[in-house]
Amino acid sequence: MTARDLDALALERRVEALLAPFGTPGSPGCTIGVVRDGALVLHRSAGLANIEHGVPINATTTFRIASVTKQFTCAAALLLAEDGALSPEDDVAALIPEFPDLGARITLDHLMRNTSGIRDMLELLRFGGLDLAMPCSEAGLLAAICRQRSLNFAPGSRFLYSNAAFFLLGLAVERAAGVPLGAFLEKRIFAPLGMTRTRLTPRTTEVVPGLATGYLPAAGGYARAAHGFALGGEGGLVSCVEDLALWARNYETGRVGGPALVAALQHRMPFTNGALNLYARGLEAGEHRGVATIGHGGLWPGYKTAFLRAPAERIAVIVITNHGGADPGAIALQALDAALAGTPRLAPEPPLPPRHALEAMAGRWIAEDDTASFDLALRPDGVPEVRSHGMPFALAPLADGALTARRGVFCFTLRQVADGLEVEEDAERRRLYRRAPDSAELPGDLSxxxxxxxxxxxxxxxxxxxxxxxxxxxxxxxxxxxxxxxxxxxxxxxxxxxxxxxxxxxxxxxxxxxxxxxxxxxxxxxxx
Missing domain, CATH: 2.40.128 (Lipocalin)
Known part of the structure; x- marks a missing residue:
């Protein structure tokens, strides 16, 4: 065997080891693809697409890829800009007249970069008792957005992830193109690239050939994940590893949209304070062990996706699962490590601080300047984990001793300071957290x-x-x-x-x- 053959064999065995936990009988599954130099060099799967009927995941299985959809919606808007049908600098209200006046000019580019300040529609509906498992139409989603009379922040000044922004972007594409978003994506992107198993599914009740069933961990096993919200430009695509590999290759070839589209999708802009936004257009830039990365994750009940590229290395990793308890983002980074193993380009991973130092940081922390709080604990494997607004995410060490969130599109870098813990958030803003009181009581006059x-x-x-x-x-x-x-x-x-x-x-x-x-x-x- 040549050295290249041995490298391929080592990568294959590492990917199979990553898939091994999904091989347990009766388990939902996972599929992993590695793209190198524009070719799908490895594609392996394990586990079941449907537990009830014992159907295994195979090369033709499709999944809901949720927010990985966002880069395609951005691509559609940018293609329409090339056509002259719209501009990224257009005011949202020019294409969506029912959108309310929120006291600031919000552009389509703000939507694409998650800098609009528009509150997330899923959270607005959650505050009103409507969970993702319940039905909600496109009209209901739009009404929740249009009831707003204020913003999270001034457009362009901060980053905050907003599904509402991409829902509106998809609607703007439809109105500018004069056809449904799914039809535009099919004609301009999917068909030219040969992505024959990718489609937009606005209704979760729609029958989709080869679609894996989504599952969530439950007592004694797994439960089918329920979801009833309409889906659009924020997360409505169904796809598979092979089709996403074709899309990954387009970032190198520019077959659809040319180099201009590829550059526009990956282009980053500063905030109004001059700090550079990590979020480009439907893509998040990052770094892993000294290697520049760009990609996006996807999360929907019972489905998780990681679409990760290392452009300078001409490598992409695609991980999709119908196991709601899996962590495809962490799997993708491990697969990237395996793909780059033995190369000088991959820097050593910094060690975690000593366990006693991490244990000293455990507990509940609250910010003095607003309502923010988080809990910090150590997992059984010794990895520090933060829970913010109920959502857990692991922390990874940085070379300077800080700890940063492994969870995508979430700006959180933690450092110890004399007065407590300092957290660096989006736009390089820092906030001081102090320990919460040992006990607190709800006031008697709150009812x-x-x-x-x-x-x-x-x-x-x-x-x-x-x-x-x-x-x-x-x-x-x-x-x-x-x-x-x-x-x-x-x-x-x-x-x-x-x-x-x-x-x-x-x-x-x-x-x-x-x-x-x-x-x-x-x-x-x-x-x-």
Whole structure:
């Protein structure tokens, strides 16, 4: 065997080892593809596409790839810009007249870069009791967005992930093109590239050939993942490894859109304060062990995807799973390590701080300047894990001793300082966190009704501090309130995808300010 043959064999065995946990009988599965120099050099799968019928994942199995859709929606908008049908600098309201005046000019480019400040529609509906497992139409999603009268921040000043932004972008593409988004993508991208198993599926009830069933871990095994929201430019694609490999090659060949489209998708812009945004257009730039990367993840109940490229190395890794408990992002990085093994381009991974130092950081931390808080703990394997708004993410070491989030599109780099923990967020902004008090109590006069006009939602807090939610789509609860500091609380919100929490603060006028991970500054006025 030649050295290249041996390298290929080593990569194959490493990928098979990554897939081994999915080979347990009765387990959902995972599929991994490695693209090198524009060719799919390795494609392996393990586990079941459908547990009930014992159907294994194979080369033709398709999956919901969720937010990996976003780069395709951006590509569609950029192709229309080349056609002269729109411009990235167009005001959103010019193409979507029903979009409200939020006191600032918001462009299509703000949508593509997650700098619009528009609150995330999924979180808006969650605050109103509507979980992803429940049905919600495109009209319902648009209505939730259009009820807003304020923003998370001034457009262009910050980064915050927003599914609403890409939902609107998909709608703008449809109106500029005069055809449904799926039809435009098929004609201009999928058909020319030979992506025959990729399609937009606006309705989750649609029958899709070869589609794997999504599963979530449950007591004693797995449960089918329920999801009922309409899907569009933010996450509606179904695809597979082979088709995404064809798309990865397009970043090198420019067959669709030419070099201009490839460059435009990967182009990064600074915030208004001059700091460079890590998010390009439907893609997130990063670095792994000294290697520049760009890509995106996808998450939908029962489905997870990682689409990761190392452009200078001409390597792409694609990981898709129908196992809701898997971590395809971590798998993709390990597969990238294997693909680059033995090369000087891959720097050594910095070690974690000593365990005693990590244990000293464990606990609950709260920011002094707003409602933000997080919990930090060590996993059984010794890796530090943060839980923010209920969502867990592992921390990885940096060369300077800091710890940074492994979770995609989430800006969180933690450093110890004399007064507590400092967290660097988007736009290079830093926030100081101090330890939460050892104990806190919910105030006795908190019970009552609170209404938010921007959500058309009422929260009723009873004497036992349980919250009943009445919104335009659902009645939900009871939800649990937890005190974390004087006049500061967490509202725990159960969901099909995950149990999350909103950060609440009671204001001097008796109203409650609610902040989620992607929807901030919502005011619930007291009604009685």
């Amino acid at each position: 009552g009704r609170y209404a938010c006009a921007e959500l058309d939602v009422e929260w009723e807090i009873d004497a036992a501090h349980q919250v009943t939610v009445r919104g335009p789509h659902a009645v939900a609860g009871p939800w649990r309130l937890e005190a974390i500091a004087p006049e500061r609380f967490r509202l725990h919100i159960p969901g099909a995808l995950a149990d999350t929490w909103a950060e609440l603060r009671r204001r001097p006028d008796g109203s409650i300010e609610a902040n989620g991970a992607r929807a901030r500054g919502l005011i619930f006025a007291r009604r009685g």
